[in-house]
Amino acid sequence: MARYIIGVDVGGTHTKVAILNLRGRIIAKDSFLTKRYKKDALIKAISSASDGLIKQNKIGKKDILGLGIGVPGLVDFKKGLVFYFVNIPGWKNAALKKKFESITGLATFVDNDVNVMALGEMTFGAGKGYANAVCLTLGTGVGGAVIIEGSLYRGSGWVAGEIGHIQLNEKGPLCNCGNSGCLEAYVGREYFLNDVRKSLKKGSGSIIGKLAKGRPRDITPELLTRAAAAGDTLAKKKWKEMGEHIGNALVGVINLLNPEVIIIGGGIAETGRFIFDPVRRTIRKRAMKVQKRTVKIVKAKLGNDAGVIGAAELVKKNIKAYRS
Numbered sequence: 001m002a003r004y005i006i007g008v009d010v011g012g013t014h015t016k017v018a019i020l021n022l023r024g025r026i027i028a029k030d031s032f033l034t035k036r037y038k039k040d041a042l043i044k045a046i047s048s049a050s051d052g053l054i055k056q057n058k059i060g061k062k063d064i065l066g067l068g069i070g071v072p073g074l075v076d077f078k079k080g081l082v083f084y085f086v087n088i089p090g091w092k093n094a095a096l097k098k099k100f101e102s103i104t105g106l107a108t109f110v111d112n113d114v115n116v117m118a119l120g121e122m123t124f125g126a127g128k129g130y131a132n133a134v135c136l137t138l139g140t141g142v143g144g145a146v147i148i149e150g151s152l153y154r155g156s157g158w159v160a161g162e163i164g165h166i167q168l169n170e171k172g173p174l175c176n177c178g179n180s181g182c183l184e185a186y187v188g189r190e191y192f193l194n195d196v197r198k199s200l201k202k203g204s205g206s207i208i209g210k211l212a213k214g215r216p217r218d219i220t221p222e223l224l225t226r227a228a229a230a231g232d233t234l235a236k237k238k239w240k241e242m243g244e245h246i247g248n249a250l251v252g253v254i255n256l257l258n259p260e261v262i263i264i265g266g267g268i269a270e271t272g273r274f275i276f277d278p279v280r281r282t283i284r285k286r287a288m289k290v291q292k293r294t295v296k297i298v299k300a301k302l303g304n305d306a307g308v309i310g311a312a313e314l315v316k317k318n319i320k321a322y323r324s
């Protein structure tokens, strides 16, 4: 019986490849810069990294249950077709499942990276023990995933869960998706940092400019967390606004889905209480009574390994249906 799974996390910056056992433990892993490879060369690079790990660890192909891949983009899960990639320009309608299966001979499953992260968190992380959950990732973009009664809700065209494109203000700033005033247009990394830069220009007595050594381009979420921790009023105000925007979008999500838990991950979530406090406050203030009584707002637990752990879980959850 197969005892291992290959988990792959194609990130905007790094691609990670790992061998995991059936309990989600990482046995070995490898990574490389995603942008070093284009299109089919990326598929080959992933396959050879996985082959390398298999050989180094003296594992037979028969011992491998399958290959799971999480990608940043919109994915038709059934066909394993990636409609388009976020952060990997020009690659459209890529039949990843077919290509990987013909190269590796392994049963392959491809899904959106936030869906994959949600599977990992539900099985081994912050969502363990819950059946109804919503995941949110805060980074360059704002991703989302919905779990209903223990299963991912993918939607009729496979692209459900775009919490980042819930509209907060129809007259708001233009969003990447073409609409205006989406959550992402307020709290996506660059939108947020540009807003901070604008406020700094107005002059505010903030220490942010000093921390960035007078180079507004060098302002990062980490720097703003340091400023807020040092008591900087502008930094605290900007994090509070971000938390309130997220909270407002989640109020709608909570009223609609009545989840037990909302799991927030991604690099920007690392700022911790500066976001989580206003998110929780906004939900307490605005969500409907019964829904808000039980919902918990928690931070994701699996960190950097969430992608490969979730990708392995994607294989485990779907291999039976695949074989029958």
Ligand SMILES: [Zn+2]
Binding pocket: 164, 165, 175, 176, 177, 178, 179, 182, 184, 185
């Ligand atoms: Zn949008």
